[in-house]
Amino acid sequence: MNYRFQNLLGAPYRGGNVVITKNNLLISPVGNRVSITDLVKFQTLTLPVQSSSDICRLAASPDGVFLLIVDGNRRCLLVNLHRQVVLHRISFKNAVKAVAFSPCGSRIAVAAGKLLQIWRAPGFKKEFFPFELIRTFADFDDKVTALKWSPDSKYILAGSKDLTARLFSVNKTGVVKTKPFLFLGHRDTVVGVFLGVDKMTNTVCRAYTVTRDCYMFSWELSGGDGKFDEMGGENSEPDSPGTPEREVETESGNGVSVKNKKRKGLDGNLEENGGKWRLLRKDGFGQAPAKLTACDYHGGLDMLVVGFSNGVFRLYQLPDFICIQVMSISRQKITTALFNEAGNWLTLGCAKLGQLLVWEWRSSTYVFKQQGHFFDANCVAYSADSQFLATGADDNKVKVWTVSSGFCFVTFSEHTNAVTALHFMATNQCLLSASLDGTVRAWDLVRYRNFRTFTSPSSKQFASLAADQSGEVICAGTLDSFEIFVWSMKTGRLLDVLSGHEGPVHGLMFSPTNAILASSSWDRTVRLWDVFEGKGAVETFPHTHDVLTLVYRPDGRQLACSTLDGQIHFWDPIDGLLMYTIEGRRDIASGRLMTDRRSAANSTSGKFFTTLCYSADGSYILAAGNSKFICMYDVADQVLLRRFQVTHNLSLDGVLDILNSKNMTRDGPLDLIDDDNSDTEEGVDKQTRANLGSGLPGSIGNAGRPSIRTKCLRIAPTGRSFTAATTEGVLVYSIDESIIFDPSDLDVEVTPEAVDAALSEDQPNKALILSLRLNEDALIKKCIFAVTPMDIPAVASSIPYKYLQRLIQAFANLLESCPHLEFILRWSQELCKAQGNSIKQNSKKLLPALKSLEQAIVRRHLDLADTCSSNEYKLQYLCSTSATK
Incomplete structure (x- = not known):
């Protein structure tokens, strides 16, 4: 049950700006979450922090410690990147188009509507109101679109949609009260503003303004000392071109009032300290x-x-x-x-x-x-060793991801219609995919090519896919003809067509222990087929509602299926008896949609499970559907253990249980009224975002508010993580390692002091067993390394069977981070030799731990193989040199 959100795959970027910190961390917004990619280690992670809606602006402090997140609801979060926690929150009154930390890191510039606001940057100190507004500049006539600080953090250049750019002073102790410098002559929105620095004097000498109509204006400060006096006038308006000579009072260092003369020409140039800003050139x-x-x-x-x-x-x-x-x-x-x-x-x-x-x-x-993926992922599949994850979507593509790094390393785009089902073969070198284009394709993950294509005599739409344990037989269920097609993997020839269903076949799976194929259909039946021995259904399990999906328990002794009435039925496939039923309508109930005319409690739509997945040991089952929740049930007791909320993103429909009545107008909900006639300047436009949520290319959504849903669930064979294909992307949840105390066999005499006493008495086997009973990672690691290599066989043979799973999992964890590779491999080898019979007899229960160990060994093997191959000639040289000496 101790799962927590770990990563978000399938969508590295969805709009807004990105940030790169000084230690080469690429920070990008993905919906209402933030993804961080280490460009040196080539690993990615997603912050557990969620914003209230889609993120539109990011800004990182110069030292890379703080991250400022602003979403579409004008809410701002200040996040500590190292600890991945939210420190402070604030809401702005206007939409934010740009935000930037000052180079000194003490101030934050925010372009909120027509205002340019300067805030004091909060720190780690706990304060009642950490954000302090220093100054507000209200000189613009339209939205501020771009910001740039000067290197000394005293000045800021801002561009706007009113076709102007202005240079402001942000030193609140200024003594010169003048209006900001004004740059005119643009014919479109100013997209970017920048300041150039003279490398010899380290002073600002140039300014660049870039406009939306593909022009750049170069401005030069000439004739002065390169420094600006303080410029004030928070509520002052800039003079129009042709303003005559005027006098401005300034205050000298001794407090004496002095009058300086300024002249503003027709081109908007402003003289200051003998210098003058002038337009140097205009380039297209x-x-x-x-x-x-x-x-x-x-x-x-x-x-x-x-x-x-x-x-x-x-x-x-x-x-x-x-x-x-x-x-x-x-x-x-x-x-x-x-x-x-x-x-x-x-x-x-x-x-x-x-x-x-x-x-x-x-x-x-x-x-x-x-x-x-351009559209939401429809299906996901884990490889046998849990190292790879495949995803398929409505954009006709199949992508394969490395789970540890979060990177996609291959994309297959041969399908011409939506990909509906995926299946990894046991060897990890082959991936199967079914599509609505009427083909089932086999992909070679070594050479990255489509080496076999399975088709039917006439064009069909395949919605489900299964392969037997040996990998010799491939089966696919259809949407239109309600048939199941059976092919030979070796020859690609069509072997059989199983008929009998009267509705689309959406669920298909082989039994893990025999060659019995189970299929579920909208005709309210689950059928079992003996693919090898005879034709026709071996047995039929009738239901009162449409059957949406099915799944076998890993030991093959139980079959679970979900129906349209929101129930999960558990069948004994051997005796053909209904074991028990879970009523899940209340658990899966989602929030209220904008288009609903009833409350969420009275609505009957979406209250059913469309995807199921057993845990690795079969003790619990995960279920999800057109809802914001993923439900975890205990199979033996039929009780709800936990609900995972997929997202808190208010940009999606179905997240809120109760809608705000103030957003209701006589024309309908305010969010459904599209009165924005301006161009979409960045991010995904409303129509595209609606298509992303609907899952259908070309479909029209409800004003850009896709509904939250979970289309597919899969648990890794190691049991350490599970994946959900949702509207927000492919979410990966993993076991939380931060649990403090979870003993497996506690007694009065089982204490950390007893472990230390056993080690001091030179009894490593007793100490190891006590640490396994306490289930403390630090103690288990300490006892493992206390065993000498000569004593490993004796200690391994003395471990009781009930602690084997925990010990194997400890070896898998150590292989990920421990430098003593040979020692841990020696331990694993001797444990398999000493406990071979116990492992063979209870392979099903130990399978998740064994898969984790295999995954860790394969990963270290690949790392060493890459290192050795890159240093092959260097090693040969060193070996030859040592031999001659």
């Missing part, structure tokens, strides 16, 4: 009629990257505006572009395709390239 990017959608500037290299709505990005050397590279990553618009701190990597994102990549522009190579 030559991508019309495309729009410029993303840009970033690296001050150290003086380089600019720009991305366009047609998927093209360009790299320029400034200030000479020399184009270095022109590349295209897709045909969809680029929604984010970013340099890393060193400037050698470019991060580019395309929200509509869920694509995120890191490009090394000097060598023209990819450092990181990931793309999620």
Whole structure:
């Protein structure tokens, strides 16, 4: 039961901006969650923090400790990245288009609507109101769209949709009260603003403004000392062009009032300290009629990257505006572009395709390239050793992910319609997929190719898939003809067609112990078929409602199926008897949809399970459907053990149980009224987001609010994790290792002191058994390493059977992090020799632990193999050198 959320796969990016910290951590928003990718170790994780809706803005502190998250509901979270916890919260009054930490890390600039606000950055100290508003600039006539701090954190350049950019002073102890510098002449929204620094004097000498109509304006500060006086006027309006000469009172260092003369010309240039901002040049990017959608500037290299709505990005050397590279990553618009701190990597994102990549522009190579499913994942499947996870979706693609790193390493796109079912073969080298295009394909995971395709005599739509234990027979159920097709894996020839169902066959599975095939259909029956011996159904289990799915218990002695009335029926497949039933309508009940005319309690829609999955030992079962909950039931007692809430994202429909009546208008719910006529500047537009939630390409959703649902559940063969294919992506839950005290056989004499006493008396076998009874990881590890290599066989033979599973799991955990590889492998080998009969007799119960050990050994083997292959010639040289000496 001790599962917790671990990672989110299938969607590395869905809109908003991305951030790269100084230690090469790529932080990207995925719905209402945040994904962090280590570009050095090539691992990804998802923060357990959830925002109230889809995240639109991210900002990281210069030291990489704090992360600021702003969502579509204008709610802001300050997160400690190291501890992965929320420190402070605040809500802004207007939609936030840009947010940035100052280079000193003490202040935060927020573009909230037409206002530019400067806040004091909170720290680790507990405060009643940690966010303190320092200044508010209300000079803009439209939304602020871009921000950039000066290196000394005293000035900030901001661009707006009112076709202007302004340079503000943010030092609240300023003495000069003037209006901000105003940059005019733009003909479209200012997308990016940047400040260039003179490397000799380390002062700001240039400014760049990039507009949506594919133009860049270069501004130069000439004739002065490169420093600005303080500029005030929080509520002042900028003068119109042609303002005559005026006098501004300033205060000198000795407190004497002095009058300075300023002149503002027709072009908006403002003289200051003898210097003057002037328009140096105006350059076009030559991508019309495309729009410029993303840009970033690296001050150290003086380089600019720009991305366009047609998927093209360009790299320029400034200030000479020399184009270095022109590349295209897709045909969809680029929604984010970013340099890393060193400037050698470019991060580019395309929200509509869920694509995120890191490009090394000097060598023209990819450092990181990931793309999620365009639509929700329909099905998932674990490999036999739990190292790989396959996903299939309505975008006709099959992706295979490495569970430990969270990366997709291969994508198969030969299907021409939605992928509905997946199955890993026992060897881990073959993956099967069924699709609505009428084919079942076999994929080679060594050579990454489709080596066999199974088809029917006439075009069918396959909705379910199964393979026997030997891998010789492949079966697939159809939606339209209600038949089950049987093929030979070796020859690809159609062997048989099983007829008898009168509805779509949505559930199909072979028994783990024999060659009996079980199928479930909307005709309210579950049928058992003997594929090898005879034709026709061996036995039929009738139900009162449509049967949606079925699953075998790992030992093959129980069969569970869910029906349309919200019940889970458990059958004895050997005797053909109904064992018991679980009523799950109240447990699976979801929130209220925007289009519902009834409350969530009175609604009958969606109160049933569409996917089931047994645990590795068969003691509990997971069930989910068109709901925000995943239910875990105890099979023996038929009781609900726990409910996992998939998401708290209010951008999805069905999350709230009670809708807010103030959002109801005479035309219907306020969220369903689309009165936004402006262009979608970044992220996934409303129509696309609706299609993502509906699961049907081209379908029209309810104003961009997809409904939360879980389409597939799978538990890893190791039993340490399970995966759910949901509207939010592929969620991975794993066993929480932070549990403090969970003894298996506690007694008065079983204490940590007794373990230490046994070790001091040179009784390692007694100490190990006591530590296993206490079930403390630290004590078990201490006792394992206290055994000498010579005593391992004797200690291994003295371990009782009931502690074998815990000891094997301890070896699997040690292999993941312990450097003493040979010692742990020696332990595993001797334990298998000494306890071989016990392991063979109870292989079903020990299977999850054995799978975990196998997974750890294979992973270490692959790591060593890669290391050795990369250093093969160096090892040969060292060996030859030592031999000559």
